[in-house]
Amino acid sequence: MMTTRKETFRETVTFIKQWARNPFQMGSIIPSSRALANLISRCAMDGLSDDCMVLELGSGTGRFTQGLLDAGLSPERLIAMELDPTLISFLKNRFPSLQIIQGNAAFLTDFLPKEMIGRIGVIVSGLPMLSLSAIVQEKILQSCLDILHPCGSLLQITYSPFSSISAERYGMRKIHMGRSWSNIPPANLWRYTRQGEE
Numbered sequence: 001m002m003t004t005r006k007e008t009f010r011e012t013v014t015f016i017k018q019w020a021r022n023p024f025q026m027g028s029i030i031p032s033s034r035a036l037a038n039l040i041s042r043c044a045m046d047g048l049s050d051d052c053m054v055l056e057l058g059s060g061t062g063r064f065t066q067g068l069l070d071a072g073l074s075p076e077r078l079i080a081m082e083l084d085p086t087l088i089s090f091l092k093n094r095f096p097s098l099q100i101i102q103g104n105a106a107f108l109t110d111f112l113p114k115e116m117i118g119r120i121g122v123i124v125s126g127l128p129m130l131s132l133s134a135i136v137q138e139k140i141l142q143s144c145l146d147i148l149h150p151c152g153s154l155l156q157i158t159y160s161p162f163s164s165i166s167a168e169r170y171g172m173r174k175i176h177m178g179r180s181w182s183n184i185p186p187a188n189l190w191r192y193t194r195q196g197e198e
């Protein structure tokens with residue numbers, strides 16, 4: 001589904017307003033580029049089992065959400081999670097058929113339907129890990145591991161040229177999946193899996 005200029009303008013304005021209210025929660029001043037959304041979508045869909053779901057953390061205004069749907073992921077297999085109530089309202093208006101949850105990523109087992117735990121094949125995270133304390137980051141990563149499929153993976157965006165997660169500390173392995181120079185600022189995508197998993 002193509003996004004109109006009017007929808008893109010509305011998305012950008014909403015994003016900037018929320019960034020002005022809480023810049024550390026948003027991480028970036030404008031929505032991510034479509035090139036980055038395409039990179040994430042390709043990596044998320046690659047090898048995703050038919051019986052697994054995708055969970056998006058920090059969905060914002062839905063740039064990655066739309067990219068995943070455009071890449072062929074059915075709405076029934078995608079869960080969007082966002083903390084900000086204004087962005088939750090925006091997402092529900094933009095994606096009325098999608099399961100959208102307002103909640104904290106550090107407590108995923110409390111918010112996800114019980115039948116989804118262990119069925120999440122990919123977590124797409126737009127959370128600003130570098131601006132979070134070590135304690136909060138650890139809670140989020142442990143929360144992700146608690147709900148992931150045994151062979152699942154975490155896709156994390158960072159604006160640093162280096163990994164924003166100390167993979168070894170959490171018993172994970174990391175792979176750099178690509179970089180989007182057209183994003184403002186340029187963004188890197190990393191895949192994290194449990195040790196021994198591809």
